[in-house]
Amino acid sequence: MDRKIAIQADDLVFSYDKKINIINKLSLSLYQGETTVLTGANGSGKTTLGKLLLKIFKPSMGIIHIFEKNIESIPLSHIGQKIGYCFQNPGQQLFTSSVEEEISFGLKYRGESADFIHEVTESMLNLFEIKHLRSEFPLNLSWGEKRRVVLAAALALNPQYLILDEPTMGLDDGRINILNRVLDNLRNKGIGMLLISHNQQFIEENANRILLMNRGNVENEFCK
Amino acid sequence: MSSVSNTDPRTKIFIVICISFLAVSISAARYLFIVLIGSFLVLLFFRVNIVHFAKKTKILLSMVVFIALMQSIFTSFGEPIIQIYGWILMTTGGVFMAIQFILRMMIIIISSGLLSTCSSREIIQGLVQWKLPYEVAFMASMGISFLPKFSEELRDAMIAVQLRGVDLKELKLKQKIMVYVSLLQPVVAGAVLKSKAISMSIEMRGFHTYQNRTSYLILRLKGKDYGIMLIVGALTVIIMIQYLYSISSFLFF
Numbered sequence: 001m002d003r004k005i006a007i008q009a010d011d012l013v014f015s016y017d018k019k020i021n022i023i024n025k026l027s028l029s030l031y032q033g034e035t036t037v038l039t040g041a042n043g044s045g046k047t048t049l050g051k052l053l054l055k056i057f058k059p060s061m062g063i064i065h066i067f068e069k070n071i072e073s074i075p076l077s078h079i080g081q082k083i084g085y086c087f088q089n090p091g092q093q094l095f096t097s098s099v100e101e102e103i104s105f106g107l108k109y110r111g112e113s114a115d116f117i118h119e120v121t122e123s124m125l126n127l128f129e130i131k132h133l134r135s136e137f138p139l140n141l142s143w144g145e146k147r148r149v150v151l152a153a154a155l156a157l158n159p160q161y162l163i164l165d166e167p168t169m170g171l172d173d174g175r176i177n178i179l180n181r182v183l184d185n186l187r188n189k190g191i192g193m194l195l196i197s198h199n200q201q202f203i204e205e206n207a208n209r210i211l212l213m214n215r216g217n218v219e220n221e222f223c224k
Numbered sequence: 225m226s227s228v229s230n231t232d233p234r235t236k237i238f239i240v241i242c243i244s245f246l247a248v249s250i251s252a253a254r255y256l257f258i259v260l261i262g263s264f265l266v267l268l269f270f271r272v273n274i275v276h277f278a279k280k281t282k283i284l285l286s287m288v289v290f291i292a293l294m295q296s297i298f299t300s301f302g303e304p305i306i307q308i309y310g311w312i313l314m315t316t317g318g319v320f321m322a323i324q325f326i327l328r329m330m331i332i333i334i335s336s337g338l339l340s341t342c343s344s345r346e347i348i349q350g351l352v353q354w355k356l357p358y359e360v361a362f363m364a365s366m367g368i369s370f371l372p373k374f375s376e377e378l379r380d381a382m383i384a385v386q387l388r389g390v391d392l393k394e395l396k397l398k399q400k401i402m403v404y405v406s407l408l409q410p411v412v413a414g415a416v417l418k419s420k421a422i423s424m425s426i427e428m429r430g431f432h433t434y435q436n437r438t439s440y441l442i443l444r445l446k447g448k449d450y451g452i453m454l455i456v457g458a459l460t461v462i463i464m465i466q467y468l469y470s471i472s473s474f475l476f477f
Binding site for chain 2: 056
């Protein structure tokens with residue numbers, strides 16, 4: 001099958017202290033329409049890899065292409081227009097004074113019409129069951145609520161690819177089921193995603209391909 | 225270890241106090257500029273990694289410039305410089321205030337970089353040996369660490385903004401201002417919440433449970449420390465006297 005590559009990383013090397021390589025000569029391809037799960041022990045480099053793929057961190061060696069473009073030449077905001085990303089800690093990503101504003105922020109500055117912004121914001125508030133929190137200050141919410149706000153804000157922008165770092169952390173079973181449904185729906189639309197997770201059930205339900213990371217490299221790969 | 229890197233933390237605290245005192249007391253731009261140059265020289269003398277420090281505080285400094293710009297717009301005294309349909313947008317007084325604010329904040333931020341060469345434990349111990357109650361010393365050390373925390377919050381917020389597909393460079397000035405204004409409150413609140421979480425976890429580990437506290441770290445001032453403090457103290461007094469003299473001659477003649 002001819003699969004279209006969304007993200008391609010070649011020979012990535014990254015170190016926080018220039019002594020120990022957290023990512024060690026790692027190469028991988030992530031495809032459109034495919035759900036890849038990245039799993040592995042704590043400290044194996046999963047979150048660091050996610051941030052490298054999005055240019056939040058700069059690799060000391062190696063090249064990354066997003067939709068066939070070298071990320072060196074693309075500003076972070078342009079990557080953000082194509083790829084939705086949720087941090088492991090959702091609080092790190094909240095920066096407005098209300099939940100509603102958080103969801104509509106990207107759309108507003110993209111120049112969408114007021115009606116469209118209202119429609120998308122309402123549908124996201126409904127989808128993630130956070131309508132009652134619309135006027136709340138995002139940083140005062142619980143971990144699970146923050147997680148839902150961040151997911152809603154990322155999906156509101158209709159990304160072409162998604163990278164979610166530990167998306168089930170802090171969510172109850174009911175909310176994980178909602179997330180599974182949302183991801184399934186996105187998969188049916190042909191949107192690819194990289195999920196970083198330890199939750200076995202969540203991995204089972206979503207993965208097309210599982211990458212097991214160890215000491216900064218992909219140690220094993222399983223296809224379903 | 226080089227001789228400057230093992231300088232007593234109290235010497236560094238003393239230097240920061242002197243520089244901050246000058247920054248707060250002086251309002252003449254030319255004197256503030258001299259103090260700013262002095263702060264840079266101090267960082268160079270103590271071999272602070274200026275490039276790394278500049279990267280860490282880049283966003284914070286841009287925020288200072290933005291606040292100064294806002295301040296200059298809302299200051300009404302002085303001669304008008306920019307007027308739109310009779311509405312005074314910027315005055316000479318506003319520009320003067322903005323320059324003063326930028327210089328003052330830069331001095332404080334740059335001089336605080338000197339404390340980045342000490343651990344928080346050393347700062348607390350230094351203050352305790354100056355007979356400050358442990359709680360106050362601890363509070364001061366937390367206060368000092370608030371600046372990097374604020375800077376961190378701001379950096380995270382800027383990354384999050386870009387990840388929502390918004391490039392500040394591509395926005396119009398009005399939109400840029402709106403983004404910065406909307407960031408200000410959550411970023412400050414985020415830094416305060418982080419500090420609150422730290423203080424709670426410290427309490428949870430039994431802070432202030434016992435009357436007395438043992439410290440394995442005992443700091444000792446050497447001749448070099450006294451020498452540096454004497455020179456910095458004398459320079460502070462000279463600059464202050466010179467500044468006060470220049471004000472009084474301006475007022476009386």
